[in-house]
Amino acid sequence: MNGKLEQFKHGIKDKKVAVLGIGISNIPLIKYLVNLGVDVTAFDKNTSENLKDAYAELQGLPVKYSLGNEYLSRLEGFDLIFRTPGMRPDVPELAEAIAKGAELTSEMEVFLKLCPAQVFAVTGSDGKTTTTTLIYKILSAEGYNCWLGGNIGTPLLSKIDEVRESDKVILELSSFQLMTIKESPSVAVITNLSPNHLDVHKSLQEYIDAKKNIFLHQQAGDKLVLNYDNDITKSFSDEAIGECVYFSRAAGLEKGVIFRDNKIIFKDQGREVEIVDADDIVIPGVHNIENYMAATAATFDYVKPETIAKVAAGFAGVEHRIELVREINGVKFYNSSIDSSPSRTIAALSTFKNRVILIAGGKDKGIPYDPIGQIIAEKVKVLLLIGATAPRIEEAYNNYVHQTDIESEVKIIHCGTYEEIVSRAYSEAVPGDCVILSPASTSFDMFKNFEQRGNVFKELVSRLK
The missing domain is CATH 3.90.190.20 (Mur ligase, C-terminal domain)
Incomplete structure (x- = not known):
């Protein structure tokens, strides 16, 4: 039995809950909370006419709504507020609600607190979706029962009752999701970092700081996978709490994942293991070699090298990516x-x-x-x-x-x-x-x-x- 989950279910029943955003990830969340007997109000800047599909999915459920341009003006008297990832946590209405005692969280934050299984999570400016998918496919090919979520896959909090301790959970996490997270996965991967999403983040430093939350709350014995060829990610090793493993296409590392003679190679304590020849990787591009290197660094302790090579020879890529x-x-x-x-x-x-x-x-x-x-x-x-x-x-x-x-x-x-x-x-x-x-x-x-x-x-x- 998942004791944390049972405690969460018991405690949330008496709370008045707001869910901000009636989108793809929050509809399953709303359904899950309602099924637990929670008093839920759904907030969205869109009007009811623009939310026909969402209304259809939630039809018949005892959900209250606050819609339209002034939807956040009614954010009063709530005990718990689920923030949609695209909303900054410091908007005035949220700040006022928090000052009055409301707790701010998100679907992903709660899932990370309650998840009984080992979590692998990937973030970065580029390559995170492909790398996340590769880790999922490699672990699945090895025989683990895996769950894919975060920015891709299924909103996992609504599936938390089905996740077992022996499973593996693989998440893609954006800077927006990571901004307020205080739980880090046991295996964290940062593919690379470059200026991005500066229309939402106040500065490049705020964007970087958000990304760092993927590892800043790790425990001793956890793993952080970093791109050695990216100056920003390379510098994070000084703050690593667990083991830091680099991957590099350009450098000959003493330990980590390297690229030499057209092969991806894992190095550790003088041992070298050839993982896959780049010519055998189906999806094209140097950036996908780097994605495989990151996935290798994340999964090497859990799978056989031939499992990674098998996935490389059969995986044709993710939709909407070349x-x-x-x-x-x-x-x-x-x-x-x-x-x-x-x-x-x-x-x-x-x-x-x-x-x-x-x-x-x-x-x-x-x-x-x-x-x-x-x-x-x-x-x-x-x-x-x-x-x-x-x-x-x-x-x-x-x-x-x-x-x-x-x-x-x-x-x-x-x-x-x-x-x-x-x-x-x-x-x-x-x-x-x-x-x-x-x-x-x-x-x-x-x-x-x-x-x-x-x-x-x-x-x-x-x-x-």
Whole structure:
């Protein structure tokens, strides 16, 4: 029996609970709390007309609602408040409620406190979804009963009753989820860090500090996996509480996961174990070699090396990540809608040998775009732009060309809709070309999330004659 869980169930029944945000992760949370007999009020800035799907799922349940632009003005008299990850914890209404005695938490915070199983968790600016999925697949292939959650998979608090001590839980955690977390997983992985989400975080340092919560509350005997080639993550070893394990594609570490002679190798106390040849990894790109290195460092103590190699030879990648959608008249269309930052687009474009037709642009989240100029000059033949970041991406390219005085002939086209941009991409392509959606920007100007953006792109590509 999970004693912590039983205590939680008993204690929460007498509390008045607010759930902020009626989204994908919080609907299962609301259902779970109601089934426990909790008095729940759901808050959302959207109106009832915009929440038809959520209403349908919650129909018949004794849930109260506070909706519309002034929805937080009614945040009074609650004992416990579940924050949606995208909301800053210091908004005035929350601060006032906390000052009056309310406790602020989140679905993920409660799950980490109550989870009886060992938790592996991954964060970073790039590569965290693929690395999380790899860890899940490697541990599953070894025979463990695994749960996948956090930013991907199932909202796990609603499944907590089914999780057993012998299971393994694998989480992808964003900076928004980590901002207020005071429980760290026993195996924490940070893939890399670069400026990101500065439209929400007040500074780069606040973003970094949020990420550090993935390991700052670990215990002695826990493990922290860090990217040695990234200056920010490399520096975290000074604050590591448990064992620190590096992975590096560039350095010859005495201990950790290295890349040598085109192979991923685990080194420890003079012992070397070859894990997998890079040529046997199905998903392309140097960044995916690094993702496998991070996953190897996290799972090596729990699986056989051949299990990692088996997954590498069979795993074709995660949806919306350099996903081949269709080939039509010799033109290949790739969906990499997950690429919501310049660094992700740089990594995606680096996997192609020839110049591509790039679709980019979206919501501006306040991060630098200068680094993307070089990769566009080197890897793009036609650049199709859309959204608020379109002029910033074009400026980054133009600045690079001007500063380096190189010869570059990238055709730049601005579009207003995705229907137009997909049509123009196809009309500009010739047999042998690759068209890739890699926005280098978030999706929230036109879509609910990057998945919806990618699905719209795939639907439009499927309609091409």
